[in-house]
Amino acid sequence: LPGHSDAGDVAARVERKWAFFVVGLMLLLVAMVVYTGLHWAMMPPSRVETIDPTTLHVSGEFIESNLGTAREADGSATVRIVAQQYSFTPQCILVPAGTPVTFRATSADVVHGFLIADTNINSMLEPGYVATFKTTFDKPGEHLMPCHEYCGTGHEGMWAHVKVID
Numbered sequence: 001l002p003g004h005s006d007a008g009d010v011a012a013r014v015e016r017k018w019a020f021f022v023v024g025l026m027l028l029l030v031a032m033v034v035y036t037g038l039h040w041a042m043m044p045p046s047r048v049e050t051i052d053p054t055t056l057h058v059s060g061e062f063i064e065s066n067l068g069t070a071r072e073a074d075g076s077a078t079v080r081i082v083a084q085q086y087s088f089t090p091q092c093i094l095v096p097a098g099t100p101v102t103f104r105a106t107s108a109d110v111v112h113g114f115l116i117a118d119t120n121i122n123s124m125l126e127p128g129y130v131a132t133f134k135t136t137f138d139k140p141g142e143h144l145m146p147c148h149e150y151c152g153t154g155h156e157g158m159w160a161h162v163k164v165i166d
């Protein structure tokens with residue numbers, strides 16, 4: 001039957017068209033996944049600041065006399081902290097309320113945790129890198145600052161205080 005075979009051809013052609021369409025769509029989606037994956041993998045991190053952990057105590061920004069809270073010319077405050085097994089230096093950090101505060105912290109030995117309770121500051125401190133956070137404390141009070149990354153046998157005792165003053 002000629003009529004029957006025509007209908008069969010049309011059906012086969014339509015089916016093939018849809019098959020190509022679906023395969024093409026899948027290839028497009030895979031290409032998008034690969035492209036965005038490679039694109040983001042090749043982007044440099046937004047900000048990486050490195051430092052030599054072996055000379056922290058000898059020279060540079062993180063020498064002991066430079067640690068703690070410093071007032072900047074623009075009225076803001078900068079707090080420099082060094083983490084080491086098993087303490088933070090300094091242990092008690094005084095910061096002014098209602099003032100932009102920049103924390104700059106690094107580790108002298110292994111990976112430590114850096115968390116200030118009741119704030120969104122929560123990170124790891126890796127030797128070789130400087131972690132920077134900006135925040136403003138609205139009101140006076142005290143915040144615990146525990147190390148929350150297991151760093152050895154004295155990990156549980158590693159914590160400091162952040163005291164916000166008027």
Ligand code: CUA
Pocket residue numbers: 084085086111112113147148149150151152154155156158
């Ligand atoms: Cu430092 Cu745990």
